[in-house]
Structure formats: structure tokens, C-alpha cells
Amino acid sequence: MIINSVWVTWPALVKYGTLGVAGAALIIGLERGELLENNMISTEDFELANEGIVCDERSHTARTEDGTCNILENPSEGSVHMRFGRNVELQAAFGETEDGTLLSPNPREVSNSLMKREQFKPATSVNFIAASWIQFMVHDWVSHGPNATDNDIEVPLPSGDPLGTGVMSVQRTTADPDRSVEDDAYLPATYRNHNTHWWDGSQLYGSNKETNDSVRSFEDGKLAIESDGTLPTDFWSGVPVTGFSDNWWLGLSMMHQLFTLEHNAIADKLKENYPNATDQWLFDKSRLINSALMAKIHTVEWTPAIIANPALELSMEANWWGIARNPETRDLIQNVTDDIKGPNSWLINTIALFDPEKAEQLSTPGAIDHILGGLVGQSKPNNYDVPYVLTEEFVAVYRMHPLLRDAVDIYDIGSNVVSERINIEDTRDGDAEDILDNQGGDRLWYSFGITHPGSLTLNNYPEFLRNLSMPLIGDIDLATIDIIRDRERGVPRYNEFRRQIGLNPITKFEDLTEDPTTLTELKRVYNNDIEQIDALVGQLAETVRPDGFAFGETAFQVFILNASRRLMTDRFYTESYTPEVYTQEGIDWVENNTMVDVIRRHFPELELSLTGVDNAFKPWGLKIPDNYKEWSACDKEQLLWTNGAMRTEYDAGERPGLTDVDIGGLINTVLWEKVNRKDDVAPLGYEKPIHAHAAMATTTFEPASGHPYTGVFKGAECGLLRLSVTGDPNDRGFAPGLAWKVFVDGRNSRNVSALYTLSGQGGNHDFFANELSQYVDKEVNETLGTTALFSLVSTKPTTLSVEKMAKVRADGTKESSVVTPTQVYFVPRPEVKGLFSSASHDFRDDLESLPEGTPIYDVYATSEKIRTSIFPYFHKKYAKSRRDSAKKVGTIRLSSEFISSAFGDGGVFFNHQRVEDQ
Ligand code: HEM
Numbered sequence: 001m002i003i004n005s006v007w008v009t010w011p012a013l014v015k016y017g018t019l020g021v022a023g024a025a026l027i028i029g030l031e032r033g034e035l036l037e038n039n040m041i042s043t044e045d046f047e048l049a050n051e052g053i054v055c056d057e058r059s060h061t062a063r064t065e066d067g068t069c070n071i072l073e074n075p076s077e078g079s080v081h082m083r084f085g086r087n088v089e090l091q092a093a094f095g096e097t098e099d100g101t102l103l104s105p106n107p108r109e110v111s112n113s114l115m116k117r118e119q120f121k122p123a124t125s126v127n128f129i130a131a132s133w134i135q136f137m138v139h140d141w142v143s144h145g146p147n148a149t150d151n152d153i154e155v156p157l158p159s160g161d162p163l164g165t166g167v168m169s170v171q172r173t174t175a176d177p178d179r180s181v182e183d184d185a186y187l188p189a190t191y192r193n194h195n196t197h198w199w200d201g202s203q204l205y206g207s208n209k210e211t212n213d214s215v216r217s218f219e220d221g222k223l224a225i226e227s228d229g230t231l232p233t234d235f236w237s238g239v240p241v242t243g244f245s246d247n248w249w250l251g252l253s254m255m256h257q258l259f260t261l262e263h264n265a266i267a268d269k270l271k272e273n274y275p276n277a278t279d280q281w282l283f284d285k286s287r288l289i290n291s292a293l294m295a296k297i298h299t300v301e302w303t304p305a306i307i308a309n310p311a312l313e314l315s316m317e318a319n320w321w322g323i324a325r326n327p328e329t330r331d332l333i334q335n336v337t338d339d340i341k342g343p344n345s346w347l348i349n350t351i352a353l354f355d356p357e358k359a360e361q362l363s364t365p366g367a368i369d370h371i372l373g374g375l376v377g378q379s380k381p382n383n384y385d386v387p388y389v390l391t392e393e394f395v396a397v398y399r400m401h402p403l404l405r406d407a408v409d410i411y412d413i414g415s416n417v418v419s420e421r422i423n424i425e426d427t428r429d430g431d432a433e434d435i436l437d438n439q440g441g442d443r444l445w446y447s448f449g450i451t452h453p454g455s456l457t458l459n460n461y462p463e464f465l466r467n468l469s470m471p472l473i474g475d476i477d478l479a480t481i482d483i484i485r486d487r488e489r490g491v492p493r494y495n496e497f498r499r500q501i502g503l504n505p506i507t508k509f510e511d512l513t514e515d516p517t518t519l520t521e522l523k524r525v526y527n528n529d530i531e532q533i534d535a536l537v538g539q540l541a542e543t544v545r546p547d548g549f550a551f552g553e554t555a556f557q558v559f560i561l562n563a564s565r566r567l568m569t570d571r572f573y574t575e576s577y578t579p580e581v582y583t584q585e586g587i588d589w590v591e592n593n594t595m596v597d598v599i600r601r602h603f604p605e606l607e608l609s610l611t612g613v614d615n616a617f618k619p620w621g622l623k624i625p626d627n628y629k630e631w632s633a634c635d636k637e638q639l640l641w642t643n644g645a646m647r648t649e650y651d652a653g654e655r656p657g658l659t660d661v662d663i664g665g666l667i668n669t670v671l672w673e674k675v676n677r678k679d680d681v682a683p684l685g686y687e688k689p690i691h692a693h694a695a696m697a698t699t700t701f702e703p704a705s706g707h708p709y710t711g712v713f714k715g716a717e718c719g720l721l722r723l724s725v726t727g728d729p730n731d732r733g734f735a736p737g738l739a740w741k742v743f744v745d746g747r748n749s750r751n752v753s754a755l756y757t758l759s760g761q762g763g764n765h766d767f768f769a770n771e772l773s774q775y776v777d778k779e780v781n782e783t784l785g786t787t788a789l790f791s792l793v794s795t796k797p798t799t800l801s802v803e804k805m806a807k808v809r810a811d812g813t814k815e816s817s818v819v820t821p822t823q824v825y826f827v828p829r830p831e832v833k834g835l836f837s838s839a840s841h842d843f844r845d846d847l848e849s850l851p852e853g854t855p856i857y858d859v860y861a862t863s864e865k866i867r868t869s870i871f872p873y874f875h876k877k878y879a880k881s882r883r884d885s886a887k888k889v890g891t892i893r894l895s896s897e898f899i900s901s902a903f904g905d906g907g908v909f910f911n912h913q914r915v916e917d918q
Contacts, residue, residue: 006504006511008553009354011546014311016350023347024311025318027358028560034502035561040386041086043190045183049076061581062284063291063572065205065212067196070571077387078197078569080207083176083190084142085386087393087558088500093490094188102153102487105525105532108168109158111479113521114537115461120405122452123550126305129445129595130617131403131453132251133302139203139244139252140294141566142395145194147171153484168477170484188490195244197390199566199573201291204259206243214241221267221282223260229602230437231257238430250408250427253436254444261602263290266589273585288572289586295566295573296320297595303563305617307556308548319564381574388569393501394562396491397555399482399536402460403453410439413446413609414642416649416901425464429471442605449609449620450647456551458518458540486535494538494554495531501557506530512541608642621647622903624681633743633810637718640680641698641896644903655900658693658728658842680741680749682909691737694724695847696904697897701742701859703890709806709861710819712750713889716742716810721856721892722904723767723847726760730840735760738772738826738857739910740892742805745812750805751910754826766838767846768828774802775823775866777875821861821889823882829855829891847898855893860886 008031010024053076059069067079076082086093096102152169176190184190196202204223206212217224224232224241231240231253239248242256267286270277299320304313352359408427410420420439427435436444454460465478491497495505506512509522509530522541526532533541535554542552549556567573572581579587595616600606610616612623622643628636650656703715719742726735739753754772761770806820831854836846850856864882869875 006506007544008503008546009351009358010311011309012354013351014309014547019347020350021310021314023351024309025314026362027351027355028311028315030358030361031502031557032560032564035087035557036384036565039087039501039561040384040391040565041088041090042386042389043085043090043187044076044083044387044389045180046074046076046387049079049082050074058280058284061576063198063200063205063287065209066207067198067200067202070198071381071383071388071569072571074387077383078389080194080196080202081192082197082389083192084395085389085391086188087391087561088492088497090186090188092492092496092500093392095490096487098153101532102484103155105527106156106158107480107483107487108155108161108477110483110525110534110537111461111466111477112158112161113525114458114518114541115402115479116466117402117406117454117460117463121455121457121460123403123455124452124619125308125548126453126550126617127619128251128405128408128448128451128453130302130306131400131405132255132448133298133617134306134398134400134403135247136203136252136255137294137298137302138398139195139246140199140201141195141197142390142398143194143244143246144173144191144395146174148174153488155480155484168480170476170481171473173485173488191392191489193390197388198570199291199295201243201259201287201294203244204242204256204263204290205287211243215243216283218279220271221277221279221284221286222264225260225264229257229261229441230433231260233430233433238433240433248429248432249424250422250432250435250444251448253432254441254448257436257441258598258602259290259294262293262598263287265601266290266586269585269589270583274583285583285586288582289589292573292577292582292586292590293593293598296590297598299563299567301595301615302617303559305615306550307546309546311546312548316563319567381569381571383565383569388565390562390566391558392489392491393497393558396486396489396535397539397558399485400456400551401462401465401478401482402456402540404462404465405451405454406462406464408444408447409451410443410447411450413443413605414646416450416647417651423464424462442603445599445603446606446609446620449613449616452619456540457543458513458537460540482536483534491535493531494533494535497535497538498554501554503554503557506538511544512538513543515543608638611639611643622681622907628680629748630746632745633716634718636680636743636749637698637720640720640903640908644681644907645696645899645901648902648904648907649899650901655844656693656905658725680909682907691724691726691739692905693844693900694722694739694904695844695898695900696720696722696908697847697850697852697899698895699740699856699892700895701890701892702855704888707861707887707889708819708863709821709889710815710817711804711806711808712742712744712810713806713821713859713861714809715890716744718743718810718895719892720908721894722908722910723843723898725843726755729760729765729843733760733762734765734843736767736770736772736843740826741908741910742810744808744810747808747812749911750808752802752805752824753910754824763840764838765840765843766834766836767843768832768834768836769838771828772826773823777868777879819863821863822866823862823864823886824889825860825883825886826857826892827860829858831855844898844900848900850894850898852894852897855891857892859889859892861889862886 010027013020013024053068055069055072055075063070069075071077148171152171154167154169156167157163157165173191176192179190195207204215206215215223226232231242233240239245240253240256263286266289267282270282270285299316303316348359348363351362404424407421407423409418410422411417412419422435454462461479467475468478469475492500499505509519512522513519518541522533539552539554542554545552582590596610596613599616600610609620612625613620622640699719699721701712701716701719703713707713719740722739724737726732726737735755735758737753737755739751742750744750752774754774755776756770756772757776802824803818803820806815806818808814832850862882862885864885866882867878869878
């Protein structure tokens with residue numbers, strides 16, 4: 001079986017478990033090796049650039065402001081104003097002009113037809129933090145600087161354009177001012193990076209001394225920050241004074257504030273341990289540490305979130321931990337290699353089925369070690385003999401504007417109900433800081449954490465960016481500009497781009513997508529010629545993507561090379577990534593902190609929302625941590641309530657109808673992991689077969705004095721009460737049911753469920769018309785199926801035991817002598833009895849109107865034996881006797897309002913204790 005496909009083959013290996021994943025990582029490594037050999041082309045005269053640069057003593061252990069002296073032997077390498085390099089051969093990199101194909105097909109037509117967002121398409125595997133993060137990173141790496149103000153490119157407006165007729169003017173990229181007519185004649189147009197090429201936090205620290213000075217406080221190594229924790233702003237624009245402040249909006253205000261605070265936290269820590277250190281020393285170390293932390297977060301958190309594939313996770317971790325020379329990961333990889341290097345290697349043979357060429361390359365002696373040598377990092381910087389700079393192709397694949405939403409949805413912390421919607425257009429420039437100030441960072445981080453960015457596909461370009469008003473420039477269409485920029489800067493069109501970077505070209509439009517509308521538009525716009533497809537359009541059109549990838553393999557191929565190079569070539573991530581240069585505290589800070597830690601440190605109010613969240617870029621939701629059971633009762637209640645119920649509360653109008661029992665889809669939009677933990681959370685995708693819809697509240701249980709029952713009947717501060725009906729009340733009659741969960745410190749929760757009767761109370765829709773009990777009579781004509789009712793096989797399907805409730809107190813103490821009721825009754829309190837109509841209506845509205853603090857049920861209990869009789873007279877008599885003997889054991893009081901939520905409907909789980917399990 002040889003698989004002939006345009007697309008890369010390594011994803012097919014991943015399904016073969018650990019070895020397959022390692023194999024896929026090897027192929028990626030092989031790919032990178034080839035790219036390192038063939039696809040790094042320098043366009044700079046470094047000798048000339050090095051003239052006059054003096055690397056002083058400080059630069060040996062600190063990053064310089066302009067990025068010089070990272071490589072002491074070639075000090076201008078990677079510094080600001082160095083030209084962008086290329087990842088395609090120079091002959092393929094000559095820019096398009098108006099005389100040729102620059103305007104063909106019309107880039108505005110491409111924007112109108114293939115980019116325009118009709119309906120927002122979310123990328124559901126990541127959250128909106130991931131979108132602002134990548135812009136924040138891009139601003140560390142690249143900028144072509146302000147555009148030229150003369151000689152605009154005039155794009156004719158295509159027919160039917162919403163802007164009418166005429167032309168759209170687009171400024172050109174500013175030309176390289178230092179071209180030598182003779183020496184550079186062989187080169188395509190070159191452009192200079194206005195930021196340092198290094199991964200050095202220049203978006204915070206600036207790319208020159210003047211900017212760097214403007215952001216520092218010059219006290220204890222810190223960056224300047226106002227006393228309220230906001231960044232100082234520019235008087236005229238209201239935009240923060242920071243290292244790089246172009247294209248500002250709310251997401252950047254949040255990122256810059258967070259990592260400025262982080263810098264200062266690092267400086268505080270260093271000051272504590274090195275009290276006599278100078279401001280400059282503290283600043284330099286803090287910058288090194290903060291920048292490395294950002295690089296690590298990007299490598300082992302952002303990237304695996306946006307390309308969530310195990311082969312990638314392995315490669316990225318090896319990229320980072322290899323550099324740290326972490327023995328654990330290296331050992332793991334080396335163990336795997338021993339398995340795969342032998343002549344009868346299953347892996348090589350399997351790879352041969354998919355990609356004989358790659359298998360052959362891998363089977364040459366030493367190839368695997370060589371690749372892994374690269375993967376596990378270097379102890380010396382290695383630029384593979386081509387000075388390090390970022391490339392035009394790298395810029396091109398980071399044109400990820402479809403990640404942006406058109407509006408920021410703001411939520412109260414914990415809630416799932418949008419409290420405010422602000423168009424991103426209105427969060428730009430000076431407005432960003434006002435919003436950050438008014439809303440508070442914690443609400444905004446939470447809101448970004450639970451919402452999704454747009455997916456990187458065609459027809460998903462945010463409208464506001466297609467109508468972007470730019471100071472001093474006017475309105476622009478960024479989608480049109482994105483297309484023009486690649487053409488102008490000589491980034492080859494899609495198919496040639498693929499050839500150039502070692503990928504197979506596509507042979508037909510259908511390779512890209514099967515969507516008929518998109519295909520028709522692609523063929524129309526590109527005149528049926530696959531060679532004309534723009535690089536960006538092709539990338540967004542790729543629908544065959546490795547599992548978990550938010551973007552396709554074309555962009556990925558460019559990342560493989562540049563992501564690794566950013567680390568491999570930087571002295572401060574290789575040779576100088578040591579305690580001597582960073583301090584031990586610094587290395588520990590980088591290694592031991594994650595994005596979650598950083599957010600939590602500066603926004604401690606988010607502690608609960610971040611519980612169990614191990615990747616801050618994936619949608620925040622309910623995650624049950626491993627030690628959940630050991631938690632205190634009320635912490636467990638709060639976790640389930642805040643990250644479960646409130647987090648999935650139905651927005652107005654979205655509450656499913658009582659008849660609608662198919663809630664699987666809804667639940668699956670909410671991520672809760674490790675869900676089959678005992679009792680409290682249902683397995684993912686679990687649907688309650690009956691009692692599908694409910695309202696839920698948190699409760700306290702106030703014990704009555706003088707009753708004999710033990711355990712949680714003695715009182716419990718924290719619990720959940722879920723009130724539901726069995727099925728569709730208009731169909732089967734109104735059958736109220738209750739599930740009550742009492743949380744216990746350090747132990748599993750205790751649960752009980754109760755009904756009025758199996759078939760309910762007929763046409764009476766007043767939830768509190770009757771008392772409920774965990775023991776109900778069997779009914780001959782009961783339509784729902786009693787066994788299904790308690791979802792278990794039991795000899796006594798209509799009786800639940802409450803013995804476990806009596807065995808342990810809410811503080812976790814075990815009772816030495818247990819007194820268990822046989823039957824408990826939930827008796828509606830006078831406060832709710834008769835309060836609601838008996839006519840047909842949705843009971844959840846009633847419940848949701850009850851204020852927090854309402855006492856809702858008195859709990860009565862008896863220990864008389866449950867006796868039954870086939871003779872109704874006696875049966876009733878026994879029941880009456882039990883009820884009459886029941887004593888009040890306490891009152892359930894609401895400690896929140898009732899809400900209805902996807903978690904309350906399908907996520908929360910109430911264990912039923914069977915009688916035989918006592
Ligand atoms: C509100 C948010 C954003 C605004 C207003 C914005 C605006 C812009 C503008 C005006 C340009 C320059 C266009 C030109 O060449 O004339 C640009 C370039 C670019 N943007 Fe964005 N952008 C935003 C978000 C993002 C995001 C989320 C990414 C994700 C990676 C991104 C990546 C890029 C890249 C790679 C470039 C090219 C940079 C260069 O040519 O050196 N932008 N953006």
C-alpha cells in the first residue's frame with residue numbers, strides 16, 4: 001500500500017500509538033533537516049552591517065536593546081533593521097508589479113469573494129487568548145514598519161463592490177533604503193525588519209535604546225507601571241507606552257499589561273535574593289527570564305493548543321526540554337529510537353508503506369540520531385551556516401487575521417451569559433485601556449478564556465478588518481492588503497510556494513476542498529488556473545489538515561523551520577541558557593511557570609476559573625483535578641457550581657424546551673475532562689435518559705435539633721439541589737423529581753433522589769404541590785419503566801438507600817454508630833408551598849424566581865421498616881404509619897438562586913445508592 005496523496009504522510013502514522021507518534025516526529029525532523037539545508041537564504045551583507053558594532057561586557061550576559069551581539073562573532077545577526085531573509089529560492093522571490101500580475105486576479109475581488117465573513121466560524125479547540133497571543137508574538141518578531149506614503153497601488157474596485165466604483169489605494173511597503181545597485185542586483189526586493197528578529201520580548205522592551213528607556217522605571221530593574229497596575233499611556237493616542245504598539249486593541253492591552261506585571265514580579269524575586277544588585281542587572285536578568293518564559297509558553301503551550309497533535313506535542317516538547325537538556329524527555333526519545341533503528345524496524349517498514357522516500361532517508365546510518373540530535377537541542381547556537389533572520393515567507397504564514405472575532409463578548413467571572421458585547425472596532429487604540437480599566441483584567445481574561453477565535457479558513461475574515469479605519473491613512477481593507485503584500489514581496493503563489501518548501505503541489509482545485517460553493521468561487525476568481533491561487537488563499541482553503549491542526553501543512557512547513565531556528569540560533573536559548581547567565585531563580589522561573597500560572601499570579605480572582613486548566617489557550621471549562629476528592633466540601637461545591645453550572649448557564653432564549661431531550665450536542669460544546677470520577681460529574685456525552693432538564697441551586701442543610709440520624713443529617717454547609725421533571729409534562733403528566741448532593745470534606749459526596757410518585761401529579765404543574773420521597777410505590781401502569789428511572793438494576797428499583805448519608809459527617813468524620821432512616825420526605829416549605837400556579841407552564845421559571853436564602857424543603861425521616869402489602873388498605877396503612885412517625889431532621893435552604901445550565905442538565909451526576917449496596 002503506497003499512499004499517493006498531495007498531503008504529507010506523517011499524520012497517518014500517529015494512529016499507531018507511541019511508536020507511530022515518534023515516527024511522525026522523526027519525519028517532521030527529517031523535513032526540518034531538509035529545510036535547514038535548502039530553504040534558508042540570506043539577503044544581507046552582514047560584514048557591512050557589523051561595521052562599528054562593539055559588543056561590550058554587558059552584552060555577554062544580557063540581551064541588547066537592538067538585538068546586536070547575540071552572536072558575538074557576527075554581531076548584527078538577528079538585530080533590528082536586518083533584512084528579512086527568504087525560505088524560497090531567490091529566483092522565485094521577485095515581487096509582482098502592476099506591469100505583471102500584482103493586480104491579477106483583482107485582490108479586492110479575492111477579498112470580497114473568498115475572504116468575506118458571512119457568518120462567524122469559530123475554532124472550537126482553542127480560546128480567544130490564543131488569538132491575541134499570536135499577535136503579541138508576531139509583534140516581538142516582525143514588522144515591515146510604516147508603509148510608503150507615495151506611489152500607492154491603485155486597486156480598481158470590482159463590479160458590484162459595496163464601496164461603489166473607482167479605485168482603492170493601498171500604500172506600498174517601504175522599500176529597503178540601503179540597496180546597493182551593484183552588489184544587490186541579483187536580489188529580489190528586500191525589506192527591513194523594524195523589530196529585532198530574536199525572540200527577546202522586543203514587543204515589550206522595544207528594539208532600540210530610546211524605546212527601551214521609555215518603558216523602564218529605572219528602579220529595581222522594573223518596567224514602568226501606574227500604581228493601579230495599568231500601563232502608562234501616550235498622552236495623545238491613549239495607547240500604552242510599550243516596546244511595539246502598532247495595531248493596538250484590547251487583546252494587546254491585556255497581554256502587555258500581563259507580561260509587564262510578570263517582568264516586575266521577576267524583578268521583585270531577584271531583588272529579594274540579590275538585594276545589592278543594580279537596577280541594570282536586575283532589568284537585564286528580568287528581561288532574559290521573561291522573554292524565555294514567553295518563548296517557552298509559545299513552544300510547549302500555544303503551539304500544541306493550536307496544532308493539537310501528539311506528534312507535534314512531542315516535537316515541541318523536545319524543542320524546549322531538549323534545549324533545557326531535560327534528561328527525562330531525552331531518555332524517552334532515546335528509548336524509542338532503540339526500538340526503531342534495527343533492520344527489522346516495524347516503524348521504518350510502516351513508514352515505507354506511506355512514504356518510501358522518507359523511509360529510505362531514515363534508514364541511512366545515523367539519520368535518526370542526527371534528527372534527534374536536532375530535536376533535543378544544542379549546547380551551542382547553530383545557524384546551519386546561514387545567519388539567523390526571520391523571512392518574508394514566515395511573515396506570510398502568520399497572516400492569521402481570521403482568528404479575530406468581530407466583537408468581544410464579556411462575561412461575569414464564572415458565567416456563561418454574555419453581559420456585554422463590544423465590537424473589536426471599538427476596542428482599538430486608546431479605547432483598549434479604557435475598557436481594560438472599566439471591565440477589569442480578570443473579567444476580560446475570563447471572557448477571552450471561554451470564547452473562541454475564528455477558524456483559519458476561507459470566508460472567515462472579520463468584517464471590521466475589511467473596513468479598518470487607520471489614523472492618517474483612512475479606511476483600508478486588510479484582506480485585500482494581505483493578498484497584495486504577499487504578491488508585492490515576492491512570496492510565491494500557493495502552488496509554487498509548496499514546491500519551493502518541499503511539499504507536493506496540488507493538481508486540481510478539488511485537492512483543497514470539497515465544498516461546492518468554495519470550489520466554484522475559487523475556480524471563477526482564479527480563472528480555473530491552480531497556479532494563480534494566492535499563498536494565503538490556498539493556505540486558508542486547505543481542508544485536509546493533520547488531526548487537531550487549526551491550520552494546514554503549508555503554513556506548518558514554514559513553522560517547522562522558523563520555530564526551531566528561533567531557538568537553535570539564539571545564544572540565550574542555547575549556550576547561555578544557564579544559571580550563570582539567567583541565575584538559578586531565573587531558570588527555575590522559566591521552567592516551572594506556565595501561562596496559567598502567570599494569569600493566576602496577576603489575577604488571583606481567576607483561581608477557581610483556572611482550576612484544573614492545564615493549557616490556558618484551550619477553552620476554559622470544568623476540569624476535575626486529580627486530588628478533587630480530597631478537597632473541602634465547599635470548594636468542591638464552588639468548583640462544580642462556578643465552572644460547571646454557571647459556566648454553562650443557558651443564555652436567554654437558549655434554554656432547551658422540556659420536550660427536547662437531545663442535549664448531547666450542547667454538552668459536548670463544554671469541555672469537562674476526567675469526568676468519570678466518582679459521583680459528581682457524568683461521563684462526557686452522558687445523557688440523562690429521563691429528568692433531562694432541570695434547574696439547580698447550591699444549598700445548605702440546617703439540621704433540626706433532637707433527631708437521631710447521623711452523618712450529613714447533622715448538617716451540611718454545601719450541596720447542590722437539582723429539581724427536574726421526569727419527561728414532557730404535557731405528554732405524561734407533571735412528575736417532579738429531586739436530586740440532592742451533599743459535599744463532604746475529603747470524601748465522596750452523598751446523594752439522594754426523590755419523587756412524588758413514578759407517574760407524577762397529573763396536570764398540576766406546581767412543583768411544590770406535593771412532598772417527595774426516595775421511596776415510591778411501584779405502579780402497574782407506569783409508562784416510563786421503573787428500572788430506567790434509577791438507571792440501575794436493582795431488586796428494589798423504587799427505593800434508594802440513604803445509609804451512606806448517615807455514615808459520614810460533612811466534615812468527613814466517620815460515625816462510629818450509624819443511625820440511618822429508612823425513608824426520607826422532602827416537604828415543601830411554607831415559603832414555596834402554594835406560591836406557584838398549577839396551570840401548564842415551565843416550572844424552571846418558577847424556580848429561577850426564588851431568591852437566594854429561600855428555605856425550600858423540610859426534610860423528615862423515619863426509621864420504621866418499609867413494609868408493603870398487595871392489599872391496598874394495608875399498604876396505605878403502613879405508608880401512613882411511616883409518615884406519621886417521621887421527625888423533622890432539618891431544612892434545605894438555597895445558598896444561590898436556581899439556574900438552568902448544560903451542566904445542570906447533563907453534566908452533574910447524582911449517584912444512586914442501591915439498597916443492596918448498603
Ligand atoms: C485588531 C487586531 C489587528 C489589527 C487592527 C491588525 C492590523 C494590521 C495591519 C494594519 C497590518 C499591516 C498591513 C500592511 O501591510 O499595510 C497588519 C499586518 C500583519 N498582521 Fe495584523 N492586525 C490585527 C491582528 C492580527 C493578528 C491576531 C495576527 C495573528 C498572527 C496578525 C498578524 C499580522 C501579520 C503577520 C502582519 C504582517 C506584518 C508585516 O508585514 O510585517 N494581526 N495587521
